[in-house]
Amino acid sequence: MMRKRNIALLLGGMAGMALAAAIWQSPLVTAQPAPAAALAPKPRVAKPVRPAEAATIRLPISVAPEEEAAIHARLAGFVGERRAEIGDRVKAGQVLALIEAPEQVREQQRLRAALAEAEAQVRLAAANLRRTEPLVTQGHVSRAILDQRQAEAASAEASRDAVAADLARIQEQLAFREVRAPFDGVVVERLVERGDLVAGDQPGSGAPLFRIARVDRLRVVIDAPQSTVRSLVPGAVVKVGFPEFPSQSFDAKVARTAGLIDRTTGTMRVEAEMDNPDAAIPAGMAGTLELTDSTSRPLRISLAALVTREGQPHVAALRDGHVHFLPVSLGRNLGPQVEVLSGLDGNEELMLNPNSLLTDGGPSS
Numbered sequence: 001m002m003r004k005r006n007i008a009l010l011l012g013g014m015a016g017m018a019l020a021a022a023i024w025q026s027p028l029v030t031a032q033p034a035p036a037a038a039l040a041p042k043p044r045v046a047k048p049v050r051p052a053e054a055a056t057i058r059l060p061i062s063v064a065p066e067e068e069a070a071i072h073a074r075l076a077g078f079v080g081e082r083r084a085e086i087g088d089r090v091k092a093g094q095v096l097a098l099i100e101a102p103e104q105v106r107e108q109q110r111l112r113a114a115l116a117e118a119e120a121q122v123r124l125a126a127a128n129l130r131r132t133e134p135l136v137t138q139g140h141v142s143r144a145i146l147d148q149r150q151a152e153a154a155s156a157e158a159s160r161d162a163v164a165a166d167l168a169r170i171q172e173q174l175a176f177r178e179v180r181a182p183f184d185g186v187v188v189e190r191l192v193e194r195g196d197l198v199a200g201d202q203p204g205s206g207a208p209l210f211r212i213a214r215v216d217r218l219r220v221v222i223d224a225p226q227s228t229v230r231s232l233v234p235g236a237v238v239k240v241g242f243p244e245f246p247s248q249s250f251d252a253k254v255a256r257t258a259g260l261i262d263r264t265t266g267t268m269r270v271e272a273e274m275d276n277p278d279a280a281i282p283a284g285m286a287g288t289l290e291l292t293d294s295t296s297r298p299l300r301i302s303l304a305a306l307v308t309r310e311g312q313p314h315v316a317a318l319r320d321g322h323v324h325f326l327p328v329s330l331g332r333n334l335g336p337q338v339e340v341l342s343g344l345d346g347n348e349e350l351m352l353n354p355n356s357l358l359t360d361g362g363p364s365s
Contacts, residue, residue, distance in 0.1 A: 043364050044352040045318055048299040048344050057228055057291040057332075061240060062221050065213035065283045066273065067183055072208045074176035076200035077101035079192055084210060086190050090181040096210055097179040099198060104174055111167040118160035125153035176200075185214040186279070215279045220252045220272040222289055226261055227331050227341075231291055232270045233257070240274065242287035249290070250274055250281070298331050298339040305350040306338065315344070316354040318364055323351065325360045 080100040084090060129149040135141035189211035192198070198209065220240055224232050232238070236254045252274035261268045305315050307325070314325045326348070331339030351364070358364070 043318065043354070045349040046302055046305065046352055047349060048301045048340065048346045050299050050346060051297050053297075057231075059222055059224060059228065059289045059291065060286065061289045062286050063218045063240075063274075063281060063283055064221055065185075065188075065215050066217040066219055067185065067214040068188075069182050069185075069212050070208035071096065071179060071182070071210040071212060073099060073179060073198040073200050075099050075101050075104065075173050076198060077104070077177070079194050079196045079198060079209075082190075082192060082194050084181075084187045084190065086187055088187045090185060090187060090212065092181055092183045094181045095178045096181055096187075097192065099177045099179065101174065101177060104170055108167065108170045108174060111163060111170060115160065115163045115167055118156070118163045121156040122153070122160050125149070125156040129153045179209060181212055183212070183214060184216075185212040187211070188213045188283075213283055215283050216275070216277055218274050218276045218281060218283060219255075220274055220289070222270040222272065223265065223267040224270045225267050225332075227339075228291060229257070229261070229268050229270075238272060239290045240272075240287055241290065242281065242285055244285070245281075252289075298341050299344055299346055300334065300337045301340055301344070301350060302352060303333075303336060303338055304352040305354075307354055307356075315348070316351040316358065317348040318351060319349075321364055323354070323358045323360065323362055323364050 077099040078101075079097055081098040082096075083098070084094075084096040090096065129146075129152075132141055132146050132149045136143060136146045187210055190209075191207045191211075192209040222232065232254050234254050234256060238252050238254065239249045240252050241249045252272040254270060254272045256271050258269040301315065306328075307314050307316060309325055309327075312327055313330055314327050317324045317326050326343055328343035329341045331341045333339075
């Protein structure tokens with residue numbers, strides 16, 4: 001038994017020595033530590049790209065009538081006739097409605113009678129003055145009586161002129177019994193019926209009788225961002241389209257610009273004009289403007305290359321293994337990419353998702 005035990009101990013010792021030798025010769029033990037630079041991951045980089053073709057810019061638009069007017073009554077009274085309906089095409093000067101104003105008609109009649117009486121008083125005063133003048137020369141009538149006759153003649157003329165002015169005023173008011181269209185257009189809204197009472201020129205006179213719009217020409221309203229205002233100058237021709245006309249595009253010419261970029265929205269109001277001879281496009285529709293900016297093709301970079309430093313956009317450019325943070329001016333956001341208007345020449349290697357612990361001029365890892 002003792003001999004068997006010694007043999008077992010001997011075999012166990014030999015196995016332990018063999019295991020120790022294997023562990024000592026293992027690469028995990030014998031290998032030297034790798035340099036830190038070899039273990040650091042290589043940063044992902046990308047270069048700016050310049051598009052081969054000029055970008056097509058799409059901006060939302062709305063179209064409005066070339067002219068639009070709310071037609072109010074100038075004379076108080078009742079609507080006797082309504083001669084226009086929604087959708088009617090009317091000409092400038094066409095009668096849309098007639099207003100009955102019996103009080104003003106009676107006032108006109110009274111003033112005509114008053115004017116006739118005033119003219120008779122003028123004639124009488126003039127006749128008395130003519131008879132008095134030779135009597136003064138002959139010494140039969142005093143100078144005071146002549147002065148009185150002259151004053152009576154002047155007063156009669158003034159009274160006549162006052163009545164004539166009142167009559168002219170009431171006649172001008174009665175001319176507004178006919179409510180007329182100010183220009184060629186379409187009745188887009190009718191807010192009055194026969195028999196309705198209208199208040200005329202009184203303050204707070206309420207809603208208009210009609211609303212007329214000129215739709216044979218349309219005004220295209222554009223809120224243009226700052227990056228597009230150089231291309232939207234008066235005289236420039238642009239293409240506009242609408243979802244309801246998927247296979248058609250329409251030409252519009254820029255007519256005017258506001259000349260001021262709104263600080264809140266960062267856009268400038270631009271108006272273009274387009275023909276709409278058949279009124280195929282209803283005013284008020286929303287659509288899209290397509291603008292090809294052939295003046296520039298700004299660089300594009302990945303959004304992952306952007307970092308914010310001191311509240312301004314920067315990129316981390318790699319040069320000889322060192323990081324340099326460059327400020328950039330951005331243009332349009334294109335989703336995964338963004339335009340860079342200034343700050344890069346296109347040859348930089350930009351780090352993607354740079355570590356926030358990197359310092360300007362420091363190593364890239």
